[in-house]
Amino acid sequence: xxxxxENLTHRYGSRTALNGLSFEVAEGSVFGLLGPNGxxxxxxxxxxxxxxxxxxxxxSVAGYDVDRDPDEVRRHIGVVFQTQxxxxxxxxxxxxxxxxxxxxxxxxxxxxxxxxxxxRLSLTERRGxxxxxxxxxxxxxxxxxxxxxxxxxxLLMDEPSTGLDPGARRELxxxxxxxxxxxxxxxxxxxxxxxxxxxxxxxxxxxEGRKVAEGSPAELKARVGGLVVALEVNDPDVMTRQIQEKFxxxxxVVGETLRLEIENGHRFVTExxxxxxxxxxxxxxxxxxxxxxxxxxxxxxxx
Amino acid sequence: MKFWLPVWTLWQREMIRFWREKTRVLGFVAxxxxxxxxxxxxxxxxxxxYPGALTLTxxxxxxxxxxxxxxxxxxxxxxxxxxxxxPRGAMVLGKLLGSSTLAWLQALAxxxxxxxxxLEVTAPGVAATVGVLYLISFTFTALxxxxxxxxxxxxxxxxVMNLVLxxxxxxxxxxxxxSSAHGWMQxxxxxxxxxxxTVAIRRLLAAEVEAGTPSMTVSLAVTAACGLLLWAASTAAxxxxxxxxxx
Numbered sequence: 001x002x003x004x005x006e007n008l009t010h011r012y013g014s015r016t017a018l019n020g021l022s023f024e025v026a027e028g029s030v031f032g033l034l035g036p037n038g039x040x041x042x043x044x045x046x047x048x049x050x051x052x053x054x055x056x057x058x059x060s061v062a063g064y065d066v067d068r069d070p071d072e073v074r075r076h077i078g079v080v081f082q083t084q085x086x087x088x089x090x091x092x093x094x095x096x097x098x099x100x101x102x103x104x105x106x107x108x109x110x111x112x113x114x115x116x117x118x119x120r121l122s123l124t125e126r127r128g129x130x131x132x133x134x135x136x137x138x139x140x141x142x143x144x145x146x147x148x149x150x151x152x153x154x155l156l157m158d159e160p161s162t163g164l165d166p167g168a169r170r171e172l173x174x175x176x177x178x179x180x181x182x183x184x185x186x187x188x189x190x191x192x193x194x195x196x197x198x199x200x201x202x203x204x205x206x207x208e209g210r211k212v213a214e215g216s217p218a219e220l221k222a223r224v225g226g227l228v229v230a231l232e233v234n235d236p237d238v239m240t241r242q243i244q245e246k247f248x249x250x251x252x253v254v255g256e257t258l259r260l261e262i263e264n265g266h267r268f269v270t271e272x273x274x275x276x277x278x279x280x281x282x283x284x285x286x287x288x289x290x291x292x293x294x295x296x297x298x299x300x301x302x303x
Numbered sequence: 304m305k306f307w308l309p310v311w312t313l314w315q316r317e318m319i320r321f322w323r324e325k326t327r328v329l330g331f332v333a334x335x336x337x338x339x340x341x342x343x344x345x346x347x348x349x350x351x352x353y354p355g356a357l358t359l360t361x362x363x364x365x366x367x368x369x370x371x372x373x374x375x376x377x378x379x380x381x382x383x384x385x386x387x388x389x390p391r392g393a394m395v396l397g398k399l400l401g402s403s404t405l406a407w408l409q410a411l412a413x414x415x416x417x418x419x420x421x422l423e424v425t426a427p428g429v430a431a432t433v434g435v436l437y438l439i440s441f442t443f444t445a446l447x448x449x450x451x452x453x454x455x456x457x458x459x460x461x462x463v464m465n466l467v468l469x470x471x472x473x474x475x476x477x478x479x480x481x482s483s484a485h486g487w488m489q490x491x492x493x494x495x496x497x498x499x500x501t502v503a504i505r506r507l508l509a510a511e512v513e514a515g516t517p518s519m520t521v522s523l524a525v526t527a528a529c530g531l532l533l534w535a536a537s538t539a540a541x542x543x544x545x546x547x548x549x550x
Binding site for chain 2: 049050051071074075077079081083084085086087088089090094097098099101102103104106130146
Protein backbone atom coordinates (compact mmCIF):
# COMPACT_ATOMS: atom_id res chain seq x y z
CA UNK A 1 0.00 0.00 0.00
CA UNK A 2 1.47 3.31 -1.08
CA UNK A 3 -0.26 5.31 1.65
CA UNK A 4 -1.06 3.81 5.01
CA UNK A 5 -2.71 5.59 7.92
CA GLU A 6 -3.04 3.83 11.25
CA ASN A 7 -4.98 5.12 14.22
CA LEU A 8 -4.32 8.72 13.33
CA THR A 9 -5.50 11.27 15.85
CA HIS A 10 -4.77 14.98 15.70
CA ARG A 11 -5.70 17.65 18.22
CA TYR A 12 -5.45 21.44 18.13
CA GLY A 13 -5.36 22.20 21.83
CA SER A 14 -8.54 20.63 23.15
CA ARG A 15 -10.24 20.33 19.76
CA THR A 16 -9.96 16.94 18.11
CA ALA A 17 -9.67 17.30 14.34
CA LEU A 18 -8.94 13.65 13.50
CA ASN A 19 -10.09 10.80 15.65
CA GLY A 20 -8.58 7.31 15.33
CA LEU A 21 -8.50 7.32 11.55
CA SER A 22 -7.19 4.27 9.64
CA PHE A 23 -7.14 3.59 5.89
CA GLU A 24 -4.89 2.47 3.07
CA VAL A 25 -4.49 3.60 -0.52
CA ALA A 26 -3.52 1.19 -3.32
CA GLU A 27 -0.83 2.28 -5.78
CA GLY A 28 -2.08 3.62 -9.10
CA SER A 29 -5.54 4.59 -7.91
CA VAL A 30 -7.42 7.84 -7.47
CA PHE A 31 -8.46 8.02 -3.85
CA GLY A 32 -10.87 10.68 -2.59
CA LEU A 33 -11.36 12.07 0.89
CA LEU A 34 -14.94 13.32 0.86
CA GLY A 35 -16.52 15.36 3.61
CA PRO A 36 -17.84 18.76 4.57
CA ASN A 37 -15.45 21.62 5.31
CA GLY A 38 -14.21 21.36 8.87
CA UNK A 39 -14.50 17.57 8.79
CA UNK A 40 -10.76 17.01 9.13
CA UNK A 41 -9.76 16.82 5.45
CA UNK A 42 -7.34 19.72 5.57
CA UNK A 43 -5.67 18.45 8.72
CA UNK A 44 -5.18 15.04 7.12
CA UNK A 45 -3.82 16.69 3.97
CA UNK A 46 -1.31 18.72 5.94
CA UNK A 47 -0.08 15.66 7.79
CA UNK A 48 0.27 13.64 4.56
CA UNK A 49 2.15 16.54 2.97
CA UNK A 50 4.65 16.60 5.91
CA UNK A 51 3.61 20.09 6.94
CA UNK A 52 2.54 19.03 10.39
CA UNK A 53 3.31 16.24 12.87
CA UNK A 54 0.35 14.11 13.95
CA UNK A 55 -0.53 14.02 17.64
CA UNK A 56 -0.89 10.22 17.63
CA UNK A 57 -0.79 7.36 15.19
CA UNK A 58 1.35 6.37 12.22
CA UNK A 59 1.24 7.67 8.68
CA SER A 60 3.45 6.35 5.93
CA VAL A 61 3.71 7.46 2.31
CA ALA A 62 5.70 5.50 -0.28
CA GLY A 63 7.07 3.38 2.55
CA TYR A 64 8.39 6.25 4.69
CA ASP A 65 7.03 7.58 7.94
CA VAL A 66 5.89 11.20 7.50
CA ASP A 67 7.03 12.20 10.96
CA ARG A 68 10.38 10.40 11.20
CA ASP A 69 11.45 10.63 7.57
CA PRO A 70 9.80 13.74 6.10
CA ASP A 71 12.61 14.37 3.59
CA GLU A 72 12.21 10.93 2.01
CA VAL A 73 8.45 11.40 1.86
CA ARG A 74 8.93 14.82 0.22
CA ARG A 75 10.94 13.27 -2.59
CA HIS A 76 8.02 11.01 -3.46
CA ILE A 77 5.06 13.32 -3.18
CA GLY A 78 3.82 16.10 -5.41
CA VAL A 79 1.57 18.59 -3.65
CA VAL A 80 -1.15 20.78 -5.17
CA PHE A 81 -2.51 23.21 -2.61
CA GLN A 82 -6.00 24.65 -2.50
CA THR A 83 -4.53 28.12 -2.46
CA GLN A 84 -2.11 28.68 -5.26
CA UNK A 85 1.61 28.26 -4.72
CA UNK A 86 3.04 29.74 -7.91
CA UNK A 87 5.18 32.84 -8.08
CA UNK A 88 2.80 35.17 -9.91
CA UNK A 89 5.57 37.46 -11.12
CA UNK A 90 7.41 34.65 -12.89
CA UNK A 91 6.51 32.97 -16.14
CA UNK A 92 5.11 29.46 -16.30
CA UNK A 93 8.45 28.07 -17.36
CA UNK A 94 10.40 30.02 -14.74
CA UNK A 95 8.12 28.62 -12.06
CA UNK A 96 8.71 25.09 -13.28
CA UNK A 97 12.46 25.52 -13.50
CA UNK A 98 12.64 26.96 -9.98
CA UNK A 99 10.61 24.02 -8.72
CA UNK A 100 12.99 21.61 -10.48
CA UNK A 101 15.96 23.24 -8.77
CA UNK A 102 14.34 22.74 -5.38
CA UNK A 103 14.28 19.03 -6.18
CA UNK A 104 17.89 18.96 -7.36
CA UNK A 105 17.01 18.71 -11.06
CA UNK A 106 19.15 20.59 -13.58
CA UNK A 107 20.53 20.80 -17.08
CA UNK A 108 19.14 18.72 -19.94
CA UNK A 109 17.21 16.47 -17.60
CA UNK A 110 15.34 19.44 -16.15
CA UNK A 111 14.66 20.93 -19.59
CA UNK A 112 13.26 17.62 -20.82
CA UNK A 113 11.01 17.30 -17.79
CA UNK A 114 9.75 20.87 -18.09
CA UNK A 115 8.91 20.26 -21.77
CA UNK A 116 7.22 17.00 -20.90
CA UNK A 117 5.14 18.50 -18.08
CA UNK A 118 4.07 21.41 -20.30
CA UNK A 119 3.00 19.07 -23.07
CA ARG A 120 1.20 16.72 -20.73
CA LEU A 121 -0.96 19.52 -19.35
CA SER A 122 -1.34 21.30 -22.70
CA LEU A 123 0.57 24.35 -21.52
CA THR A 124 3.33 24.53 -24.12
CA GLU A 125 1.96 27.70 -25.72
CA ARG A 126 1.76 29.37 -22.31
CA ARG A 127 5.31 28.69 -21.20
CA GLY A 128 6.40 32.31 -21.56
CA UNK A 129 3.30 33.84 -19.94
CA UNK A 130 3.58 35.55 -16.57
CA UNK A 131 1.41 33.55 -14.15
CA UNK A 132 -0.43 36.71 -13.05
CA UNK A 133 -2.04 36.91 -16.50
CA UNK A 134 -3.44 33.34 -16.52
CA UNK A 135 -7.01 32.22 -15.77
CA UNK A 136 -7.83 30.12 -12.71
CA UNK A 137 -8.10 26.90 -14.71
CA UNK A 138 -4.76 27.44 -16.40
CA UNK A 139 -3.08 28.26 -13.12
CA UNK A 140 -4.36 25.04 -11.60
CA UNK A 141 -2.88 23.16 -14.51
CA UNK A 142 0.48 24.88 -14.00
CA UNK A 143 0.27 23.88 -10.33
CA UNK A 144 -0.18 20.26 -11.37
CA UNK A 145 2.63 20.44 -13.92
CA UNK A 146 4.82 21.85 -11.17
CA UNK A 147 3.85 19.13 -8.71
CA UNK A 148 4.62 16.38 -11.26
CA UNK A 149 8.01 17.66 -12.36
CA UNK A 150 10.06 15.36 -10.11
CA UNK A 151 7.92 12.32 -11.05
CA UNK A 152 6.33 11.75 -7.66
CA UNK A 153 4.67 8.44 -6.90
CA UNK A 154 1.87 10.11 -5.02
CA LEU A 155 0.10 13.31 -6.02
CA LEU A 156 -1.70 15.04 -3.15
CA MET A 157 -4.37 17.54 -4.16
CA ASP A 158 -6.34 19.70 -1.75
CA GLU A 159 -9.78 20.58 -3.17
CA PRO A 160 -8.44 20.73 -6.74
CA SER A 161 -11.62 21.96 -8.42
CA THR A 162 -12.38 24.81 -6.03
CA GLY A 163 -12.91 27.99 -8.03
CA LEU A 164 -12.97 26.24 -11.41
CA ASP A 165 -15.86 26.43 -13.85
CA PRO A 166 -17.49 23.13 -14.96
CA GLY A 167 -15.48 22.98 -18.19
CA ALA A 168 -12.15 23.40 -16.42
CA ARG A 169 -13.29 20.90 -13.80
CA ARG A 170 -13.95 18.23 -16.39
CA GLU A 171 -10.61 18.89 -18.06
CA LEU A 172 -8.87 18.58 -14.71
CA UNK A 173 -10.56 15.23 -14.04
CA UNK A 174 -9.43 13.97 -17.44
CA UNK A 175 -5.86 14.99 -16.71
CA UNK A 176 -5.96 13.18 -13.38
CA UNK A 177 -7.33 9.99 -14.91
CA UNK A 178 -4.72 10.09 -17.64
CA UNK A 179 -1.91 10.42 -15.10
CA UNK A 180 -3.16 7.36 -13.28
CA UNK A 181 -3.51 5.34 -16.48
CA UNK A 182 -0.27 6.27 -18.24
CA UNK A 183 2.15 6.88 -15.38
CA UNK A 184 0.64 4.81 -12.60
CA UNK A 185 0.64 7.85 -10.32
CA UNK A 186 -1.43 7.47 -7.18
CA UNK A 187 -3.66 10.50 -6.71
CA UNK A 188 -5.12 11.43 -3.37
CA UNK A 189 -7.61 14.30 -3.42
CA UNK A 190 -9.69 15.99 -0.77
CA UNK A 191 -13.05 17.28 -1.92
CA UNK A 192 -16.52 18.31 -0.90
CA UNK A 193 -17.77 18.31 -4.49
CA UNK A 194 -19.88 15.27 -5.39
CA UNK A 195 -19.00 15.23 -9.10
CA UNK A 196 -15.36 15.13 -8.29
CA UNK A 197 -15.82 12.39 -5.70
CA UNK A 198 -17.82 10.31 -8.19
CA UNK A 199 -14.80 10.14 -10.46
CA UNK A 200 -12.54 8.59 -7.79
CA UNK A 201 -11.74 4.88 -7.74
CA UNK A 202 -12.23 4.73 -4.02
CA UNK A 203 -13.61 7.10 -1.43
CA UNK A 204 -13.34 7.67 2.26
CA UNK A 205 -16.16 9.65 3.83
CA UNK A 206 -14.91 11.82 6.64
CA UNK A 207 -17.15 13.45 9.23
CA GLU A 208 -16.00 15.20 12.41
CA GLY A 209 -12.58 13.58 12.17
CA ARG A 210 -13.88 10.03 11.86
CA LYS A 211 -14.26 7.61 9.00
CA VAL A 212 -17.97 7.08 8.30
CA ALA A 213 -17.69 4.88 5.21
CA GLU A 214 -15.20 3.62 2.66
CA GLY A 215 -15.56 2.02 -0.76
CA SER A 216 -15.91 2.71 -4.45
CA PRO A 217 -18.58 5.30 -5.34
CA ALA A 218 -20.76 2.48 -6.75
CA GLU A 219 -20.40 0.35 -3.62
CA LEU A 220 -21.25 3.25 -1.39
CA LYS A 221 -24.33 4.19 -3.40
CA ALA A 222 -25.48 0.55 -3.47
CA ARG A 223 -25.78 0.75 0.31
CA VAL A 224 -28.64 3.18 -0.07
CA GLY A 225 -30.71 0.81 -2.23
CA GLY A 226 -33.56 1.65 -4.57
CA LEU A 227 -34.52 5.23 -5.25
CA VAL A 228 -34.41 8.28 -3.07
CA VAL A 229 -37.81 9.98 -2.94
CA ALA A 230 -38.25 13.49 -1.60
CA LEU A 231 -41.76 14.72 -0.75
CA GLU A 232 -42.43 18.34 -0.01
CA VAL A 233 -45.48 18.35 2.28
CA ASN A 234 -47.65 20.75 4.24
CA ASP A 235 -47.28 19.10 7.63
CA PRO A 236 -44.19 16.89 7.90
CA ASP A 237 -45.13 15.39 11.30
CA VAL A 238 -48.66 14.35 10.37
CA MET A 239 -47.54 13.02 7.03
CA THR A 240 -44.73 11.01 8.59
CA ARG A 241 -47.25 9.21 10.79
CA GLN A 242 -49.66 8.58 7.92
CA ILE A 243 -46.94 7.18 5.65
CA GLN A 244 -45.78 4.93 8.47
CA GLU A 245 -49.31 3.56 8.93
CA LYS A 246 -50.07 3.06 5.27
CA PHE A 247 -46.70 1.96 3.80
CA UNK A 248 -44.79 0.65 6.81
CA UNK A 249 -41.76 2.83 6.13
CA UNK A 250 -40.37 5.70 8.18
CA UNK A 251 -39.40 8.85 6.29
CA UNK A 252 -36.53 11.07 7.40
CA VAL A 253 -37.59 14.68 8.01
CA VAL A 254 -35.21 17.19 6.43
CA GLY A 255 -36.75 20.64 6.92
CA GLU A 256 -40.10 20.71 5.09
CA THR A 257 -39.17 17.64 3.11
CA LEU A 258 -39.72 13.94 3.81
CA ARG A 259 -36.93 11.77 2.49
CA LEU A 260 -37.33 8.06 1.81
CA GLU A 261 -35.18 5.34 0.33
CA ILE A 262 -37.49 2.87 -1.37
CA GLU A 263 -36.73 -0.29 -3.34
CA ASN A 264 -39.71 0.14 -5.67
CA GLY A 265 -39.50 3.91 -5.82
CA HIS A 266 -41.47 4.39 -9.03
CA ARG A 267 -44.53 2.56 -7.77
CA PHE A 268 -44.33 4.24 -4.37
CA VAL A 269 -44.41 7.69 -5.95
CA THR A 270 -47.74 7.07 -7.73
CA GLU A 271 -49.22 5.35 -4.70
CA UNK A 272 -48.28 8.04 -2.23
CA UNK A 273 -49.63 10.82 -4.44
CA UNK A 274 -52.96 8.99 -4.86
CA UNK A 275 -53.20 8.13 -1.16
CA UNK A 276 -52.87 11.73 0.08
CA UNK A 277 -54.42 14.02 -2.49
CA UNK A 278 -53.63 17.69 -1.87
CA UNK A 279 -51.20 17.06 0.99
CA UNK A 280 -48.11 16.82 -1.16
CA UNK A 281 -46.63 19.97 -2.74
CA UNK A 282 -44.03 18.32 -4.87
CA UNK A 283 -42.44 14.96 -5.53
CA UNK A 284 -38.90 14.32 -6.65
CA UNK A 285 -36.88 11.18 -6.92
CA UNK A 286 -33.35 10.33 -7.93
CA UNK A 287 -30.88 7.49 -7.92
CA UNK A 288 -28.79 7.54 -4.74
CA UNK A 289 -25.93 10.03 -4.74
CA UNK A 290 -22.94 10.25 -2.46
CA UNK A 291 -24.81 12.98 -0.63
CA UNK A 292 -27.48 10.36 0.25
CA UNK A 293 -24.80 8.00 1.50
CA UNK A 294 -23.36 10.72 3.68
CA UNK A 295 -26.78 11.74 4.95
CA UNK A 296 -27.58 8.12 5.85
CA UNK A 297 -24.35 7.62 7.73
CA UNK A 298 -24.13 10.93 9.56
CA UNK A 299 -27.48 12.69 9.42
CA UNK A 300 -25.55 15.69 8.04
CA UNK A 301 -25.04 17.03 4.54
CA UNK A 302 -21.73 17.51 2.74
CA UNK A 303 -22.26 20.89 1.18
CA MET B 304 20.24 16.69 -1.89
CA LYS B 305 22.23 19.45 -3.51
CA PHE B 306 22.50 22.55 -1.38
CA TRP B 307 23.52 25.28 -3.81
CA LEU B 308 20.96 24.68 -6.54
CA PRO B 309 18.01 25.82 -4.39
CA VAL B 310 20.12 28.72 -3.08
CA TRP B 311 20.86 29.83 -6.64
CA THR B 312 17.29 29.54 -7.85
CA LEU B 313 15.87 31.50 -4.91
CA TRP B 314 18.47 34.22 -5.38
CA GLN B 315 17.67 34.41 -9.07
CA ARG B 316 13.96 34.56 -8.34
CA GLU B 317 14.42 37.69 -6.20
CA MET B 318 16.37 39.35 -9.01
CA ILE B 319 13.74 38.59 -11.65
CA ARG B 320 10.86 39.69 -9.45
CA PHE B 321 12.60 42.92 -8.58
CA TRP B 322 13.43 43.71 -12.17
CA ARG B 323 9.82 43.17 -13.24
CA GLU B 324 8.56 45.68 -10.69
CA LYS B 325 9.86 48.87 -12.19
CA THR B 326 8.24 51.18 -9.66
CA ARG B 327 10.06 49.35 -6.91
CA VAL B 328 13.31 50.00 -8.74
CA LEU B 329 12.63 53.72 -8.85
CA GLY B 330 11.44 54.06 -5.24
CA PHE B 331 14.50 52.13 -4.28
CA VAL B 332 16.85 54.94 -5.26
CA ALA B 333 14.73 58.06 -5.03
CA UNK B 334 13.63 58.03 -1.40
CA UNK B 335 17.04 57.81 0.35
CA UNK B 336 18.41 60.52 -1.95
CA UNK B 337 15.59 62.90 -1.11
CA UNK B 338 16.04 62.12 2.57
CA UNK B 339 19.74 62.88 2.40
CA UNK B 340 19.29 66.11 0.43
CA UNK B 341 16.62 67.44 2.78
CA UNK B 342 18.35 66.61 6.06
CA UNK B 343 21.80 67.49 4.78
CA UNK B 344 20.70 70.82 3.30
CA UNK B 345 18.69 71.60 6.41
CA UNK B 346 21.76 71.26 8.60
CA UNK B 347 24.01 72.74 5.92
CA UNK B 348 26.30 69.73 6.01
CA UNK B 349 25.75 67.25 3.19
CA UNK B 350 29.09 65.55 3.90
CA UNK B 351 28.28 64.72 7.53
CA UNK B 352 24.90 63.21 6.76
CA TYR B 353 25.99 61.25 3.73
CA PRO B 354 27.35 58.18 5.58
CA GLY B 355 24.19 58.16 7.72
CA ALA B 356 21.99 58.30 4.63
CA LEU B 357 23.99 55.46 3.17
CA THR B 358 23.59 53.22 6.23
CA LEU B 359 19.95 54.18 6.51
CA THR B 360 19.45 53.11 2.92
CA UNK B 361 21.18 49.78 3.25
CA UNK B 362 19.67 48.90 6.65
CA UNK B 363 16.12 49.78 5.80
CA UNK B 364 16.10 48.32 2.36
CA UNK B 365 17.67 45.16 3.76
CA UNK B 366 15.03 44.76 6.43
CA UNK B 367 12.19 45.72 4.12
CA UNK B 368 13.30 43.46 1.31
CA UNK B 369 12.48 40.49 3.55
CA UNK B 370 8.90 41.65 3.65
CA UNK B 371 8.56 39.61 0.46
CA UNK B 372 8.73 36.61 2.78
CA UNK B 373 5.30 37.60 4.09
CA UNK B 374 4.07 37.78 0.48
CA UNK B 375 5.63 34.40 -0.23
CA UNK B 376 3.65 32.95 2.63
CA UNK B 377 0.40 34.67 1.63
CA UNK B 378 0.74 33.68 -1.99
CA UNK B 379 1.59 30.12 -1.11
CA UNK B 380 5.05 30.05 -2.66
CA UNK B 381 6.55 29.37 0.76
CA UNK B 382 4.32 26.31 1.14
CA UNK B 383 5.67 24.63 -1.94
CA UNK B 384 9.21 25.27 -0.73
CA UNK B 385 8.39 23.75 2.64
CA UNK B 386 7.04 20.49 1.18
CA UNK B 387 10.06 20.11 -1.12
CA UNK B 388 13.11 18.14 -0.03
CA UNK B 389 15.38 21.20 -0.45
CA PRO B 390 17.26 21.78 2.82
CA ARG B 391 15.74 24.50 4.99
CA GLY B 392 19.19 26.01 5.39
CA ALA B 393 19.42 26.43 1.61
CA MET B 394 16.00 28.11 1.46
CA VAL B 395 17.00 30.58 4.17
CA LEU B 396 20.36 31.33 2.57
CA GLY B 397 18.81 31.76 -0.89
CA LYS B 398 16.29 34.23 0.46
CA LEU B 399 18.94 36.10 2.47
CA LEU B 400 21.36 36.34 -0.44
CA GLY B 401 18.61 37.47 -2.82
CA SER B 402 17.15 40.11 -0.53
CA SER B 403 20.53 41.36 0.65
CA THR B 404 21.75 41.71 -2.93
CA LEU B 405 18.80 43.98 -3.71
CA ALA B 406 19.39 46.14 -0.63
CA TRP B 407 23.07 46.31 -1.48
CA LEU B 408 22.33 47.47 -5.04
CA GLN B 409 20.15 50.21 -3.62
CA ALA B 410 22.97 51.33 -1.37
CA LEU B 411 25.33 51.30 -4.35
CA ALA B 412 22.94 53.58 -6.22
CA UNK B 413 23.23 56.06 -3.36
CA UNK B 414 27.00 55.54 -3.28
CA UNK B 415 27.12 56.70 -6.89
CA UNK B 416 26.44 60.22 -5.56
CA UNK B 417 29.68 60.19 -3.58
CA UNK B 418 31.47 62.64 -5.95
CA UNK B 419 28.84 65.31 -5.14
CA UNK B 420 29.33 65.14 -1.37
CA UNK B 421 32.72 66.80 -1.22
CA LEU B 422 34.07 63.77 0.65
CA GLU B 423 37.50 62.69 -0.59
CA VAL B 424 37.75 58.96 -0.79
CA THR B 425 40.47 56.83 -2.42
CA ALA B 426 39.63 54.04 -4.85
CA PRO B 427 40.50 51.31 -2.31
CA GLY B 428 38.31 53.16 0.19
CA VAL B 429 35.37 53.00 -2.21
CA ALA B 430 36.04 49.31 -2.88
CA ALA B 431 36.10 48.59 0.86
CA THR B 432 32.87 50.57 1.31
CA VAL B 433 31.20 48.46 -1.36
CA GLY B 434 32.24 45.31 0.53
CA VAL B 435 31.21 46.58 3.96
CA LEU B 436 27.86 47.72 2.59
CA TYR B 437 27.20 44.12 1.57
CA LEU B 438 28.11 42.87 5.03
CA ILE B 439 25.67 45.35 6.60
CA SER B 440 23.04 44.43 4.06
CA PHE B 441 23.33 40.72 4.84
CA THR B 442 23.18 41.33 8.58
CA PHE B 443 20.03 43.40 8.40
CA THR B 444 18.40 41.10 5.89
CA ALA B 445 18.85 38.32 8.42
CA LEU B 446 17.25 40.54 11.07
CA UNK B 447 14.32 41.20 8.74
CA UNK B 448 13.97 37.50 7.94
CA UNK B 449 13.75 36.61 11.60
CA UNK B 450 11.02 39.20 12.18
CA UNK B 451 9.12 38.38 8.98
CA UNK B 452 9.22 34.62 9.61
CA UNK B 453 7.06 35.09 12.68
CA UNK B 454 4.69 37.64 11.15
CA UNK B 455 1.71 37.12 8.95
CA UNK B 456 0.90 40.71 8.11
CA UNK B 457 2.82 43.51 6.50
CA UNK B 458 1.26 45.97 8.96
CA UNK B 459 2.80 44.18 11.93
CA UNK B 460 6.10 44.26 10.15
CA UNK B 461 5.87 48.01 9.61
CA UNK B 462 4.99 48.55 13.26
CA VAL B 463 8.07 46.67 14.44
CA MET B 464 10.23 48.60 12.04
CA ASN B 465 8.94 51.98 13.10
CA LEU B 466 9.09 51.20 16.80
CA VAL B 467 12.48 49.51 16.83
CA LEU B 468 14.60 50.12 13.78
CA UNK B 469 14.09 53.83 13.23
CA UNK B 470 14.83 54.86 16.85
CA UNK B 471 17.90 52.62 16.81
CA UNK B 472 19.10 54.32 13.65
CA UNK B 473 18.63 57.77 15.20
CA UNK B 474 20.97 56.88 18.05
CA UNK B 475 23.52 55.11 15.89
CA UNK B 476 25.70 58.11 15.20
CA UNK B 477 23.99 58.83 11.92
CA UNK B 478 22.43 62.10 13.11
CA UNK B 479 24.89 63.15 15.80
CA UNK B 480 28.36 61.94 16.73
CA UNK B 481 29.72 60.51 19.98
CA SER B 482 31.16 63.71 21.38
CA SER B 483 27.95 65.66 20.95
CA ALA B 484 25.98 63.00 22.84
CA HIS B 485 25.39 63.34 26.58
CA GLY B 486 26.56 60.79 29.16
CA TRP B 487 23.89 58.09 29.06
CA MET B 488 23.24 58.57 25.38
CA GLN B 489 26.85 57.60 24.69
CA UNK B 490 26.16 54.29 26.41
CA UNK B 491 23.00 53.77 24.43
CA UNK B 492 25.02 54.35 21.28
CA UNK B 493 27.63 51.84 22.40
CA UNK B 494 25.18 49.01 23.03
CA UNK B 495 23.25 49.76 19.85
CA UNK B 496 24.40 47.26 17.20
CA UNK B 497 23.47 49.69 14.43
CA UNK B 498 26.12 52.09 15.67
CA UNK B 499 28.87 49.78 14.49
CA UNK B 500 27.53 49.60 10.96
CA THR B 501 27.26 53.39 10.83
CA VAL B 502 30.73 53.87 12.26
CA ALA B 503 32.29 51.45 9.77
CA ILE B 504 30.86 53.42 6.86
CA ARG B 505 31.76 56.78 8.38
CA ARG B 506 35.36 55.70 8.91
CA LEU B 507 35.67 54.34 5.37
CA LEU B 508 34.36 57.50 3.80
CA ALA B 509 36.78 59.58 5.88
CA ALA B 510 34.00 61.78 7.14
CA GLU B 511 34.72 63.45 10.47
CA VAL B 512 35.25 60.81 13.11
CA GLU B 513 35.17 62.07 16.67
CA ALA B 514 37.19 60.85 19.62
CA GLY B 515 35.60 57.92 21.44
CA THR B 516 34.22 56.38 18.25
CA PRO B 517 34.72 52.58 18.07
CA SER B 518 37.58 51.38 15.87
CA MET B 519 37.15 49.90 12.40
CA THR B 520 38.05 46.41 13.58
CA VAL B 521 35.51 46.49 16.41
CA SER B 522 32.85 47.89 14.10
CA LEU B 523 33.32 45.18 11.51
CA ALA B 524 33.59 42.43 14.09
CA VAL B 525 30.38 43.44 15.85
CA THR B 526 28.46 43.78 12.56
CA ALA B 527 29.73 40.43 11.25
CA ALA B 528 29.02 38.68 14.56
CA CYS B 529 25.46 40.05 14.57
CA GLY B 530 25.05 38.85 10.99
CA LEU B 531 26.21 35.32 11.76
CA LEU B 532 24.05 35.14 14.85
CA LEU B 533 20.93 36.34 13.04
CA TRP B 534 21.59 34.01 10.10
CA ALA B 535 21.88 31.05 12.48
CA ALA B 536 18.71 32.12 14.29
CA SER B 537 16.83 32.44 10.97
CA THR B 538 17.88 28.96 9.92
CA ALA B 539 16.88 27.55 13.29
CA ALA B 540 13.47 29.26 13.05
CA UNK B 541 12.87 27.81 9.57
CA UNK B 542 13.77 24.30 10.74
CA UNK B 543 11.19 24.20 13.52
CA UNK B 544 8.42 21.86 12.49
CA UNK B 545 4.84 22.85 13.01
CA UNK B 546 2.77 20.64 15.28
CA UNK B 547 -0.44 22.60 15.09
CA UNK B 548 -1.35 26.15 14.28
CA UNK B 549 -4.78 26.94 13.06
CA UNK B 550 -6.77 24.31 11.18
